[in-house]
Amino acid sequence: MMKTSKPARRPTMPPSKNSVTSNDVARLAEVSQSAVSRTFTPGASVSPETRERVMEAARKLGYRPNAIARTLSTRLSRMIAVVVSDLQNQFYPVVIERLSKQLQSNGYHVLLFITDTEDADELLVELMRYQVDGIVMASTQLSSGLAQQIAEARVPVVMFNRVSRAGSISTVSSDNHGGARAVAHYLADTGHRRVAYLAGAEDSSTNSDRERGLIDGLAERGLRIAARANGNYNFERAAQATLEMFTHGLESDRPDALFVASDHMAFAAIDTLRGALGLRVPEDVSVVGFDNVPQADWGAYRLTTVEQDVDSMIDATVRMLLQQLENDVVTRDHVTVATRLVVRGSARLPQPGTDGPQANRSPTKASRGEGAAASATAPATGDTQGPAPARRKSSR
Amino acid sequence: MMKTSKPARRPTMPPSKNSVTSNDVARLAEVSQSAVSRTFTPGASVSPETRERVMEAARKLGYRPNAIARTLSTRLSRMIAVVVSDLQNQFYPVVIERLSKQLQSNGYHVLLFITDTEDADELLVELMRYQVDGIVMASTQLSSGLAQQIAEARVPVVMFNRVSRAGSISTVSSDNHGGARAVAHYLADTGHRRVAYLAGAEDSSTNSDRERGLIDGLAERGLRIAARANGNYNFERAAQATLEMFTHGLESDRPDALFVASDHMAFAAIDTLRGALGLRVPEDVSVVGFDNVPQADWGAYRLTTVEQDVDSMIDATVRMLLQQLENDVVTRDHVTVATRLVVRGSARLPQPGTDGPQANRSPTKASRGEGAAASATAPATGDTQGPAPARRKSSR
DNA sequence: CTGAAAGCGCTAACAC
DNA sequence: GTGTTAGCGCTTTCAG
Numbered sequence: 001m002m003k004t005s006k007p008a009r010r011p012t013m014p015p016s017k018n019s020v021t022s023n024d025v026a027r028l029a030e031v032s033q034s035a036v037s038r039t040f041t042p043g044a045s046v047s048p049e050t051r052e053r054v055m056e057a058a059r060k061l062g063y064r065p066n067a068i069a070r071t072l073s074t075r076l077s078r079m080i081a082v083v084v085s086d087l088q089n090q091f092y093p094v095v096i097e098r099l100s101k102q103l104q105s106n107g108y109h110v111l112l113f114i115t116d117t118e119d120a121d122e123l124l125v126e127l128m129r130y131q132v133d134g135i136v137m138a139s140t141q142l143s144s145g146l147a148q149q150i151a152e153a154r155v156p157v158v159m160f161n162r163v164s165r166a167g168s169i170s171t172v173s174s175d176n177h178g179g180a181r182a183v184a185h186y187l188a189d190t191g192h193r194r195v196a197y198l199a200g201a202e203d204s205s206t207n208s209d210r211e212r213g214l215i216d217g218l219a220e221r222g223l224r225i226a227a228r229a230n231g232n233y234n235f236e237r238a239a240q241a242t243l244e245m246f247t248h249g250l251e252s253d254r255p256d257a258l259f260v261a262s263d264h265m266a267f268a269a270i271d272t273l274r275g276a277l278g279l280r281v282p283e284d285v286s287v288v289g290f291d292n293v294p295q296a297d298w299g300a301y302r303l304t305t306v307e308q309d310v311d312s313m314i315d316a317t318v319r320m321l322l323q324q325l326e327n328d329v330v331t332r333d334h335v336t337v338a339t340r341l342v343v344r345g346s347a348r349l350p351q352p353g354t355d356g357p358q359a360n361r362s363p364t365k366a367s368r369g370e371g372a373a374a375s376a377t378a379p380a381t382g383d384t385q386g387p388a389p390a391r392r393k394s395s396r
Numbered sequence: 397m398m399k400t401s402k403p404a405r406r407p408t409m410p411p412s413k414n415s416v417t418s419n420d421v422a423r424l425a426e427v428s429q430s431a432v433s434r435t436f437t438p439g440a441s442v443s444p445e446t447r448e449r450v451m452e453a454a455r456k457l458g459y460r461p462n463a464i465a466r467t468l469s470t471r472l473s474r475m476i477a478v479v480v481s482d483l484q485n486q487f488y489p490v491v492i493e494r495l496s497k498q499l500q501s502n503g504y505h506v507l508l509f510i511t512d513t514e515d516a517d518e519l520l521v522e523l524m525r526y527q528v529d530g531i532v533m534a535s536t537q538l539s540s541g542l543a544q545q546i547a548e549a550r551v552p553v554v555m556f557n558r559v560s561r562a563g564s565i566s567t568v569s570s571d572n573h574g575g576a577r578a579v580a581h582y583l584a585d586t587g588h589r590r591v592a593y594l595a596g597a598e599d600s601s602t603n604s605d606r607e608r609g610l611i612d613g614l615a616e617r618g619l620r621i622a623a624r625a626n627g628n629y630n631f632e633r634a635a636q637a638t639l640e641m642f643t644h645g646l647e648s649d650r651p652d653a654l655f656v657a658s659d660h661m662a663f664a665a666i667d668t669l670r671g672a673l674g675l676r677v678p679e680d681v682s683v684v685g686f687d688n689v690p691q692a693d694w695g696a697y698r699l700t701t702v703e704q705d706v707d708s709m710i711d712a713t714v715r716m717l718l719q720q721l722e723n724d725v726v727t728r729d730h731v732t733v734a735t736r737l738v739v740r741g742s743a744r745l746p747q748p749g750t751d752g753p754q755a756n757r758s759p760t761k762a763s764r765g766e767g768a769a770a771s772a773t774a775p776a777t778g779d780t781q782g783p784a785p786a787r788r789k790s791s792r
Numbered sequence: 793c794t795g796a797a798a799g800c801g802c803t804a805a806c807a808c
Numbered sequence: 809g810t811g812t813t814a815g816c817g818c819t820t821t822c823a824g
Contacts, residue, residue: 021801032811037803047809062545067525068467069801072816077464079507079526088690093489100510109526111475112508114496129463130475130505149458235690271695294484294631299667300696417817428795433819443793465817468800 020061029057040065071131080321081132083113083120085139089233089264090293091308095138095160098314106322108133115139121146128153134321136160156324156331158317161308163205163334170324172316172335176209176290177216179306179339180259183288184217186341187257190350192286194226196255198241198269200233200262207233210261210290226255231265238265242272246279256285257347263289263296263305270301270346286347302345312337416457425453436461467527476717477528479509479516481535485629485660486689487704491534491556494710502718504529511535517542524549530717532556552720552727554713557704559601559730566720568712568731572605572686573612575702575735576655579684580613582737583653586746588682590622592651594637594665596629596658603629606657606686622651627661634661638668642675652681653743659685659692659701666697666742682743698741708733 022036029036031050038044039054046054057063071077080103084092100110111132115123120139124146127135135150138160147169150157159171187195197214200207218224229245231238238260246254258273260266266289273279273287281287289296292307316335324331343349418432425432427446434440435450442450453459467473476499480488496506507528511519516535520542523531531546534556543565546553555567583591593610596603614620625641627634634656642650654669656662662685669675669683677683685692688703712731720727739745 022803023801033802034804034811035809037801038810041803045809050809064521064525066468066527066801068464068473068527069816070803071464072468072801072818073803075816082508087489087493090486090489093483093486096508097483097510100508104510109523110508112478112492112496112506114493114500125460127505129460131462131464267694275695295691298663298696299671300694418819419817429818430795430820431793433817434794437819441793446793462817465800466819468802468817469819471800 020063022063022065024061025054025057025063028061029053075131077131077133078107079109079111079130079132081111081113081127081130081135083115083123083127083135083137083139085115086233087114088235089262089291090295091262091264091291091310092138094293094310095314098310099136099317102314102318106318124150128155133325134158136317136321137162151330154328154330156321158320160313160317161206163209168332170320170331170333172313172320172337173206174308174313174337174339176206176339177213179290179308179341180210180213181217181220182339182341183259183290183306184214184223185221186343187259187286187288187347188218188221188223190286190348192257192348193223194253194255195223195257195259196227196229196245197225198238198245198258198260198265199228199230200265202230202232204233207261214259226253231261231268233262233265235264235268238268239272242269243276246273246277246285254285258285258287260287260289263291263293263303265289266303266305266346267295267301270303281346282348288347292342296342296344304344304347305342306339307342308339309337416459418459418461420457421450421453421459424457425449471527473527473529474503475505475507475526475528477507477509477520477523477526477531479511479519479523479531479533479535481511482629483510484631485658485687486691487658487660487687487706488534490689490706491710494706495532495713498710498714502714520546524551529721530554532713532717533558547726550726552717554716556709556713557602559605564728566716566727566729568709568716568733569601570704570709570733570735572602572735573609575686575704575737576606576609577613577616578735578737579655579686579702580610580619581617582739583655583682583684583743584614584617584619586682586744588653588744589619590649590651591619591653591655592623592625592641593621594634594641594654594656594661595624595626596661598626598628600629603657610655622649627657627664629658629661631660631664634664635668638665639672642669642673642681650681653684654681655684655686657686659687659689659699661685662699662701662742663691663697666699677742678744684743688738692738692740700740700743701738702735703738704735705733 022033022040026033026036029050031054035046035050036054036058038046039051039058067078082096082099084096087093087096096112103110111127111130113123113127124135128150132155134156136158147157147164151168157169159169159173161173163171163173184195195214195218197211199211202208215225227245229241231241242258245258258269260269266287270281270287273281273285279285287303289303289305290308292305295301296303296305313335316337320331320333320335418429418436422429422432425446427450431442431446432450432454434442435447435454463474478492478495480492483489483492492508499506507523507526509519509523520531524546528551530552532554543553543560547564553565555565555569557569559567559569580591591610591614593607595607598604611621623641625637627637638654641654654665656665662683666677666683669677669681675681683699685699685701686704688701691697692699692701709731712733716727716729716731
């Protein structure tokens with residue numbers, strides 16, 4: 001393997017990547033460089049003739065404005081940094097896909113950063129060097145120090161799917177507490193008495209809100225969590241944790257329901273329950289997830305889960321970002337998107353005649369599409385959110 | 397030092413995002429701007445003292461070199477464009493994750509483009525404006541016209557997981573033909589006689605190579621494809637196609653095996669087979685996929701499939717890119733990565749005593765990780781690839 | 793090894 | 809409307 005060792009830069013400029021410049025166009029069109037700039041600037045005032053000449057010259061030369069140069073002079077890159085960590089969890093690819101498309105259709109570009117570890121700070125600093133116009137954090141928390149730095153740099157940031165402890169940054173998240181609470185009610189109302197919880201990363205706001213929601217919801221039915229283990233939002237760990245949670249102890253103590261902090265972990269839990277533990281789902285134990293990723297609808301799992309309304313979340317995110325960008329201000333808003341319980345087959349269904357939430361029963365129905373997708377909503381469980389799809393709480 | 401007598405910044409410049417410039421640092425350190433530039437340029441020659449003073453001044457001011465300005469003057473952005481289309485298919489999130497990390501650790505940044513439709517051309521042009529140093533296409537084909545344009549702009553491109561018709565662009569792909577051929581052999585050797593094929597997008601090289609491989613492999617066993625349908629690499633379409641393929645016709649004509657062009661479609665096929673059609677997998681019909689995405693190992697599917705060696709593919713991709721970037725040349729290489737058959741439970745296993753390929757049977761084994769991953773390779777099926785993990789065929 | 797000066801390609805006042 | 813003229817922040821000759 002050889003290394004680059006020579007700063008061999010000739011007087012001759014290296015054959016430039018995009019050699020044709022606005023200057024070239026200006027000369028061909030016999031106008032000033034400004035005229036060229038203006039015809040390529042949406043709001044500018046150019047006479048139709050000038051524009052025409054410029055366009056033609058540009059076409060002839062195959063001219064494309066250099067976005068980097070423009071960035072240098074306008075300080076606007078039209079690039080948004082998107083930071084994510086866990087693409088294994090299907091929730092995030094879906095998010096990235098929609099977010100990118102939305103941003104693209106608004107004329108922005110996505111600079112993607114994947115980060116496992118907590119080196120997010122270093123990464124963000126690196127990222128700031130690219131003059132991104134905004135940042136969407138869908139991974140880690142920002143250290144408050146860095147959040148500060150970024151705020152000073154006046155770069156809009158929105159935390160996606162986590163609420164910042166500091167509270168000084170805009171956030172978009174689901175009603176995690178309400179969703180989990182609805183699960184608690186649903187499980188209690190369908191006759192479950194020993195509800196276990198398989199937690200996500202302990203330091204994440206999503207996990208603590210979901211756990212809190214479960215606890216509160218159960219309490220409202222006179223119950224409490226029967227068992228708890230941590231799967232750290234990780235597939236293997238979730239499988240392991242499930243195994244441990246269900247092996248020790250008497251059979252009579254065995255949880256009759258398991259609420260899992262993410263679908264991704266729920267699949268691992270179900271596999272373990274059915275495979276290593278030889279239990280039936282939902283006959284022996286009901287499983288409920290969170291997210292409603294595409295796989296939740298797969299025939300072999302038919303996972304009852306809490307849907308995060310990705311579209312609304314993305315819309316809110318983009319809206320918040322654009323609003324800040326357009327007005328050149330940094331605001332701190334918090335949007336909470338309503339969730340809904342999607343009832344499929346992985347949790348025991350309400351008994352006919354019971355006073356539980358109504359649900360269209362589709363036990364093993366394998367047809368997909370509308371039929372299966374039209375799962376029951378559970379608004380009756382007393383969630384706190386109003387009828388509006390998204391609730392906005394602006395501060396400042 | 398006082399400020400120089402420059403006509404101090406004109407009217408209201410918007411409060412800059414990263415106000416501290418190399419000039420500020422230079423003044424504080426009482427050196428020239430060049431000195432600052434040099435201390436932040438890896439190969440440059442600066443005396444230790446100068447460097448030290450600069451570093452300290454930089455630290456004091458919180459200086460971070462502006463990557464955009466640097467790009468403008470060096471014409472090197474250290475950004476790589478990555479173009480993908482289908483994040484639903486788990487294969488791509490995995491690719492993106494590894495690719496991004498690799499690129500990041502080599503000091504590059506990823507500009508991500510998601511594109512459904514065939515507007516790839518327009519997109520690419522747009523993308524070129526950002527002066528990306530290279531492009532990884534993991535979605536559509538490039539129109540030959542555009543490929544030409546890009547080549548002229550001297551931007552290295554590598555097509556990931558597709559071979560370009562034009563042949564004028566570097567490509568990295570799996571041995572799709574060999575993998576599919578191995579499947580044909582495996583199915584024939586485990587007693588299947590009516591093998592159906594569920595195709596991916598008709599215009600994709602992956603699909604045609606896989607189909608060809610299946611046909612060739614079956615022919616070598618005196619068989620031919622018994623039925624064929626198109627799922628277009630799409631989940632719903634695959635479910636639909638499976639339904640159609642298995643409903644009409646006599647039961648005796650029903651395929652006893654289904655080779656699916658991607659795991660993603662295979663899950664849909666299995667769901668349909670089991671659900672709507674009430675068939676057992678693999679007792680009534682064996683299913684084999686392609687890709688070996690994480691979900692293939694899930695307990696409810698245990699999909700026998702052809703593994704694409706993502707790591708090797710990514711390594712090759714990054715290597716090809718870097719090599720071109722470092723030497724400032726555009727080459728046209730083709731790397732083909734070997735595949736292997738991963739035997740799980742979705743296809744009937746070889747009968748003990750049969751002369752088929754050996755396979756460690758792990759029918760319902762729920763433990764994951766090494767145990768399950770150490771599935772059987774099928775080198776005995778006469779694949780064309782050598783023992784090396786990746787085969788390189790350089791042209792030009 | 794160091795500094796001065798001239799750009800990289802584009803935009804943004806400021807006259808005209 | 810249009811051209812002129814300064815830069816945006818950094819790198820890179822070219823002298824010293």
